[in-house]
Amino acid sequence: MDSKKLAYNREEMLKLNLEALKSRGGVTIDDIAEIAYRQQSKYYPDVSYQLCYESVEKILTFRDVFHHIQFASEVDRLAEEKAFKGPIQDILYYDYGLFGLDEVLGLDVARLYGAIGQTNFGDIDVNKRGIVDKLNSEGKKDGVVHTLMDDIVGSIAAAASTRVAQVMNEDAAMENPGYHKVNLFEELEGKKDK
Numbered sequence: 001m002d003s004k005k006l007a008y009n010r011e012e013m014l015k016l017n018l019e020a021l022k023s024r025g026g027v028t029i030d031d032i033a034e035i036a037y038r039q040q041s042k043y044y045p046d047v048s049y050q051l052c053y054e055s056v057e058k059i060l061t062f063r064d065v066f067h068h069i070q071f072a073s074e075v076d077r078l079a080e081e082k083a084f085k086g087p088i089q090d091i092l093y094y095d096y097g098l099f100g101l102d103e104v105l106g107l108d109v110a111r112l113y114g115a116i117g118q119t120n121f122g123d124i125d126v127n128k129r130g131i132v133d134k135l136n137s138e139g140k141k142d143g144v145v146h147t148l149m150d151d152i153v154g155s156i157a158a159a160a161s162t163r164v165a166q167v168m169n170e171d172a173a174m175e176n177p178g179y180h181k182v183n184l185f186e187e188l189e190g191k192k193d194k
Helices: 010-023 029-040 049-059 063-080 087-093 101-127 130-138 149-175 184-193
Strands: none
Touching (some): 029 101, 049 149, 063 101, 063 149
8 A cells, every 4th residue: 555645844835835836827925925015014114025025935834824725726727627517617617706615715824813814815805916916817717717726825925914014013012121021931930939
């Protein structure tokens, strides 16, 4: 019996995710980071593009995101090849507006960064910026399906955008002299000593 590889390390997941994104519309880390940068630069004019890039890269190493990307890229590819049967083939192929499962998958990725991640995803999904707009537009052409992938890419941008906001907020808190970073283990030690 052949042994199947089911678990991947972070480096492998990043590599496989980048390959899947590239194969589905030529998506790169830069494409996704640009959306996160544009979203966060409204609130943090001094945000660095590098932080946005690093945030996207980090998110692409998460196991849940790995599963979402691999699933979405394969479903879209199979729909392009007309491999599905019945109504679901047309629903996926023509990106039926009331389908909704594509947004559910996107919300699930954005959820990794809480309610703000989901709010950021909603903004990206509605306003279709950058590569998300390109994927959505190309997905309307005959023979091209990006039904799931445009939402997955948008959700990665939303998660990265939220991570950037959290890092920027943490940095601002560290600049405040009244701020004391608490270590859970120090707190537990302090309670034991009492």
